[in-house]
Amino acid sequence: MSGENDVSSLSRYLLDHDNLSNSQRAIAEYLCEHPWEGLTQTAAEIGAAVGVSASTVVRFAQGIGFKGLADLQQLLGSHVRHLLRSRESLERVRFVSEHLGLGRAESSYDVFQNVMQNEITHIEKTRHSISPERYEKVIDRLTSAKSLYVLGLRGSLSLAVHFTVGMRYVRPDVFRLDNSGDDLPDKLASLTSDDVLVAFSYSPYTSTTVKTVRACKSLGVHVIAITDSESSPVAKLTEECLVTHNPVWFSSATGGSTALVNSLIYAAAAKAKDSVGSHIDKARDLVAALESFELNSMDNLLSILADEKKR
Numbered sequence: 001m002s003g004e005n006d007v008s009s010l011s012r013y014l015l016d017h018d019n020l021s022n023s024q025r026a027i028a029e030y031l032c033e034h035p036w037e038g039l040t041q042t043a044a045e046i047g048a049a050v051g052v053s054a055s056t057v058v059r060f061a062q063g064i065g066f067k068g069l070a071d072l073q074q075l076l077g078s079h080v081r082h083l084l085r086s087r088e089s090l091e092r093v094r095f096v097s098e099h100l101g102l103g104r105a106e107s108s109y110d111v112f113q114n115v116m117q118n119e120i121t122h123i124e125k126t127r128h129s130i131s132p133e134r135y136e137k138v139i140d141r142l143t144s145a146k147s148l149y150v151l152g153l154r155g156s157l158s159l160a161v162h163f164t165v166g167m168r169y170v171r172p173d174v175f176r177l178d179n180s181g182d183d184l185p186d187k188l189a190s191l192t193s194d195d196v197l198v199a200f201s202y203s204p205y206t207s208t209t210v211k212t213v214r215a216c217k218s219l220g221v222h223v224i225a226i227t228d229s230e231s232s233p234v235a236k237l238t239e240e241c242l243v244t245h246n247p248v249w250f251s252s253a254t255g256g257s258t259a260l261v262n263s264l265i266y267a268a269a270a271k272a273k274d275s276v277g278s279h280i281d282k283a284r285d286l287v288a289a290l291e292s293f294e295l296n297s298m299d300n301l302l303s304i305l306a307d308e309k310k311r
Helices: 003-015 022-033 035-040 043-050 054-063 069-100 108-129 132-144 154-167 184-188 207-218 255-271 273-310
Strands: 148-152 174-177 196-201 222-227 241-243
Touching: 003 022, 003 069, 022 035, 022 043, 022 054, 035 043, 035 069, 035 207, 043 054, 054 069, 108 255, 132 196, 132 222, 132 241, 132 255, 148 154, 148 207, 154 174, 154 196, 154 255, 174 184, 184 207, 196 207, 207 222, 222 255, 255 273
Parallel strands: 148 174, 148 196, 196 222, 222 241
Antiparallel strands: none
16 A cells, blocks of 8 residues: 555545444544554544544444454554655655755766755754754753663664763763563663653654653653654654654764754753763773773783794
């Protein structure tokens, strides 16, 4: 399924039923128009959006052949995945064609110039789209939290790693979360309302990231979302959201998003400069000690080799 076929297929599943009441038809139309919301919302949230009860939403799902809302959401998930793949494929082709000039007889240097100019434009757009008040609030959260937890999966992984490594120069208690080993719930169980989760979520969005943000919000954990659109699923879950307006590309680490991450690290470091200076001094001493050990080991090795040659 793709494009209009995607929409019509979903409509057939949800709307092509003769016995739908007005309330049930309103639910079906809402899910067809807002499949991502329907995928991530509870029955009560869907009902509130339509103006019906949660039990009406569940009965609707059962009335059109599903065991419950969870099974209906599996259909919505399949629909959203197909829609994102087809849309992103088209956008990537358009991005390459319009911005990189690969469809025209341009030199590699022309491509370099195009990419640099578009990254500059992207950085400027991000710079002007974030208000001082929101940015300062985010920095306050980053520096005052008991511990920082960072989540970024799939396309958002590189940004999460870059942010985690940089922030560890500012404060030692920064931990990157992932879903390897299926122990993410155990890791989340240790978070408290004094902690902060920084969630990177770039298209294609992962349901694990969205569900983790929801779980942290339910635990009272403050969530800072860094994403590519005001309409992304995590942007709707927290007011502390920074949007970089990424063009659809092969990686989330474009100019605007990387510059934003760097600015957060530097701004947090400036606010906690005393502890940062102490940490950097300690790191420098450790690097010197490790390099000295490696050099000593190499000297020993060369000495052994020289002795062998003499024999």
